[in-house]
Amino acid sequence: xxxxxARGKIPDLLNDGLAAAEESRLREHLLxxxxxxxxxxxxxxxxxxxGILPEVQPGPELRRNFYRQLELERRETAAALxxxxxxxxxxxxxxxxxxxxxxxxxxxxxxxxxxxxxxxxKDGSGQIQRLSxxxxxxxxQFSLSLLTQPSASARLQGLSLTSRLQDPDxxxxxxxxxxxxEDPSVNVRLxxxxxxxxxxxxxxxxxxxxxxxxxxxxPLVQIALIDLMVALKEKRAAAALxxxxxxxxxxPEVRQRAQSxxxxxL
Amino acid sequence: xxxxxxxMAQVREGRVEMLAVLFExxxxxxxxxxxxxxxxxxxxxxxxxxxxxxxxxxxxxxxGESKFSTWMYxxxxxxxxxxxxxxxxxxxxxxxFKEKPSTQPCPAQNAxxxxxxxxxxxxxxxxxxxxxxxxxxxxxxxLKYQEVARLxxxxxxxxxxxxxxxxxxxxxxxxxxxxxTQ
Numbered sequence: 001x002x003x004x005x006a007r008g009k010i011p012d013l014l015n016d017g018l019a020a021a022e023e024s025r026l027r028e029h030l031l032x033x034x035x036x037x038x039x040x041x042x043x044x045x046x047x048x049x050x051g052i053l054p055e056v057q058p059g060p061e062l063r064r065n066f067y068r069q070l071e072l073e074r075r076e077t078a079a080a081l082x083x084x085x086x087x088x089x090x091x092x093x094x095x096x097x098x099x100x101x102x103x104x105x106x107x108x109x110x111x112x113x114x115x116x117x118x119x120x121x122k123d124g125s126g127q128i129q130r131l132s133x134x135x136x137x138x139x140x141q142f143s144l145s146l147l148t149q150p151s152a153s154a155r156l157q158g159l160s161l162t163s164r165l166q167d168p169d170x171x172x173x174x175x176x177x178x179x180x181x182e183d184p185s186v187n188v189r190l191x192x193x194x195x196x197x198x199x200x201x202x203x204x205x206x207x208x209x210x211x212x213x214x215x216x217x218x219p220l221v222q223i224a225l226i227d228l229m230v231a232l233k234e235k236r237a238a239a240a241l242x243x244x245x246x247x248x249x250x251x252p253e254v255r256q257r258a259q260s261x262x263x264x265x266l
Numbered sequence: 267x268x269x270x271x272x273x274m275a276q277v278r279e280g281r282v283e284m285l286a287v288l289f290e291x292x293x294x295x296x297x298x299x300x301x302x303x304x305x306x307x308x309x310x311x312x313x314x315x316x317x318x319x320x321x322x323x324x325x326x327x328x329x330g331e332s333k334f335s336t337w338m339y340x341x342x343x344x345x346x347x348x349x350x351x352x353x354x355x356x357x358x359x360x361x362x363f364k365e366k367p368s369t370q371p372c373p374a375q376n377a378x379x380x381x382x383x384x385x386x387x388x389x390x391x392x393x394x395x396x397x398x399x400x401x402x403x404x405x406x407x408x409l410k411y412q413e414v415a416r417l418x419x420x421x422x423x424x425x426x427x428x429x430x431x432x433x434x435x436x437x438x439x440x441x442x443x444x445x446x447t448q
Contacts, residue, residue, distance in 0.1 A: 007430070008423075008426065008427075008430075010430065011411070011426040011429040011430055012411075012426065014429070015404050015405070015410070015411060015429070016410050016411055016412075042433075042434070042437055043430065043433045043434070043437075045437075046433045046434075046436055046437040046440070047405065047433060049386060049440075050386065050390075050401070050405050050406070050436075052382060052383050052386065053302075053383055053386055053387060053390075053406075054383060055294060055295075055298055056297070056298055056301055056307075057294065058293065058294065058297040058310070058311050058314065059307075059311060061311065062293065062297065062311045062314060062315055063289075063293070065315055066289055066293070066315060066318055067286070069315075069318075069319060069322075070282065070283060070285060070286060070289075070322075073282045073322055074282050074283045077280055077282050160268055160287075163268070163276075163281075163284060163287070194286055194287065194290060197283065197286060198283055198284075
């Protein structure tokens with residue numbers, strides 16, 4: 001490798017990476033060429049130094065405005081776009097978990113057809129309904145099984161799967177709400193807030209989220225819940241927000257957010 | 267976890283609330299991208315906000331042919347360019363990408379209090395816009411050179427050359443600023 005080639009490869013080493021053989025050729029060259037070595041050291045030092053630039057947090061208004069706007073858009077879209085049965089069916093079938101379910105159904109169908117033929121039973125509608133119910137609940141069961149795993153990353157995966165559900169059953173919603181209150185991981189509790197946002201059109205979910213605010217101890221989760229209340233314009237949350245404002249132990253950022261939340265809700 | 271493209275596909279199909287997932291993944295990073303480009307905090311918040319509104323507005327144009335992040339940064343760049351145009355309508359857009367004198371005060375004026383990160387931020391500000399962009403995208407937004415090349419509409423080799431030159435120039439500015447503090 002000559003100097004020109006070597007210098008051209010230095011940016012790869014910094015960001016994208018090089019194939020092992022090529023990297024070893026480059027390193028060999030750097031060992032033998034003081035000028036390229038110096039060039040590499042300068043560039044890699046500058047690249048690394050950029051890491052000291054702090055990640056600046058935007059102000060709370062950004063998140064609040066976004067969720068307010070999103071809620072407006074959600075309502076408009078929901079009103080304007082009642083998906084056709086064809087779209088719903090396509091969406092339903094495209095979920096990976098439903099592809100698993102489809103395989104499961106093929107197996108069941110083979111058994112079921114054997115059963116009907118074998119028994120000469122004329123009315124198969126009860127069986128078909130049962131199969132359909134099983135198909136519907138499979139996705140929920142899969143999510144539920146992940147949500148109860150000891151690993152936080154599995155629970156996070158379970159939370160993200162719930163976003164595919166159109167109509168979660170009460171047991172699943174109960175688990176989501178319990179996670180919001182009790183999960184030991186702050187990240188999981190934060191993701192539970194996002195997951196529940198998708199089901200916030202249900203009265204029981206709104207009530208439970210509102211009640212959860214008083215039970216939260218992490219400022220991050222408190223802020224996420226306050227933002228959610230504001231996005232949903234949940235008037236009943238005003239009392240819970242007021243309590244936070246009056247709480248002497250609460251972080252100033254949370255108090256400020258709660259205070260401003262009250263003015264947006266009412 | 268569903269990947270960005272899967273989430274965006276759901277947004278496109280009408281589940282607009284799923285944009286919250288992408289907002290949580292990207293808004294801080296995007297805010298910092300705009301902040302390093304503009305050095306203006308309120309403006310960067312506005313641009314970040316506007317970016318997500320544009321994603322909603324143009325959601326039907328996301329076809330999943332490129333990565334979501336590439337598509338999103340394309341919108342981010344366009345927004346920034348629109349903003350530059352609106353602030354300096356009389357200046358041809360190419361000139362805005364040329365090197366400009368730093369607006370920062372002379373380092374000697376407040377050398378005592380300046381931290382290393384501040385010096386680096388200033389050095390970054392002194393880079394011409396295109397060089398700053400290439401560093402921000404590859405170093406902070408974790409884009410591969412291939413993606414940066416697609417965004418900047420040039421070859422991967424050009425991007426690498428630009429990274430190389432930008433780092434050298436950044437180092438020069440940084441050392442100049444540091445020299446001024448001693």
